[in-house]
Amino acid sequence: MKKHHFPSTEGTPRSLTELKIYCQLLDWDKHPVLIFYKDAILQSFSQTFLDALTRFDTTICPIADSPHSTMPTFSLQNLHLIQSIMTWLQRTILET
Template sequence: MCPKKHHCPKSTEGTPRTLTELKIYWQLLDWEKHPILIFYEETNLQGFSQTFLDSLTRFDATVCVITDSPHPAIPSFSPQDPHLIQSIMNWVQRTILEI
């Protein structure tokens, strides 16, 4: 979750296992930069649940998802996009300029 070079402290509660636990841990971190979370779904699973996606809309972070079933309030990218990485990088650049 946190690159080693940022030296994020381990959660005293262990690895966050729910979105609520992740939100609490996220808020306790003192970020020098603005991190971006990118969620992707495994190809053999059913995709993200609506509950999970709805919860992400309330997460206090910059978030996007890579999925075949986009959510209207979350930036979404198709895993089938032949220019997926470039599309995400363009979104990241636009997002950073807005911050």
């Protein structure tokens, strides 16, 4: 297993731009997958954030109650959430 450190003082990307650069710099052994979750009690993801994620060159999905027009979105209300995500991942990774 490779251990990666982001080149910042905190060791983690602080913005979407930094996260995108970080993802591009990594030498992935496997197909990268990013799953974003935000506590529904606080608030859902902004449309700006979701639109920015569509520009990443990797497999991404948010877990949110509002679907996105071009990105797979999974609801916390889905009783089979984990299975739905696993099925989507299997389909997605086999297509690449």
